[in-house]
Amino acid sequence: MAEHDSDREDREPDDQGARFDEDAAWEAIVAGYGDEPPDPPGSKPFKSVEDLALLEAETNDEEPEEKQPAAPLGGSVTFAPGVGPRDYTAPEPSDDDLDEDDEGHFVPPEPPPLPAADTTAKFAWLAVLGGPILLLLAVLLGWEMSWWLTTIGIGGFLGGFATLVMRMRTDDEDDQDPGRGAVV
Template identity: 50%
Template structure:
């Protein structure tokens, strides 16, 4: 016993440190054993024995008397790409109803959208055609965009009904 074990005096068996170190050094570099419930590593999996146990569907025509009936490994294999859909009848197709027409907009909204989309488009076309950026092209492009955008923002609805402006009126049914 070492002096340290004698000083403890708790009655436990002394640890053989030399044997423990010898065991650690002997096992250096070895892969530790996986605990139960750990997935095997990719190189340790043997997939050769599972090939024969995969179920194979019979062909759509039924079992044939030839080599296909001898077993799944010896006959032609069928899979999901060999499946063919049944012929659809024309009366079984869903025909959606005609969508409702788009709401009519007033002339101001149409012109605002033309300005918002046309202003930057005018500038892009001028750059692509390598035209000189004169004051009127820049004014139409930037001014048209800003004016059309401001017009569209001011014409937005706030989503409130004008009939019920009293805040104490309660719920509207």
């Protein structure tokens, strides 16, 4: 079980004569700030990427030999200033590159006109949008909500929505295989 502070107060310390000098400990920490502690005996020093190809185990007791691997590992390609992949410029186009009638840019063809909506679809959209707008105006302007206003608003919305859903086209006319991919 965990030990509580009240249990520690009743016990006597193990070392009666040795007192911990906190000020001396802080002075030692501050004096050694920035110094790298020595590696423990038998530990391996940090190897750079170039030295990873060497398979010998080096310790701190031995002086490392200066061996260059056959080819550096990792590393990156460095370029001289002004000579890099981002400094590449495309050659200027010549007159032979373009056709006489081609100006070098794409002009899309005119899109086909939208299909003309029939009268039934127009009234259905008017009912779908007009019913809620009529009810909103009645609330904002403080009109009395009579039965005919409510019937026109809600009934118009539901009737127009049902009309639009019933008139939706089905894709049953396309009996072609849908898995053919893009058709150009």
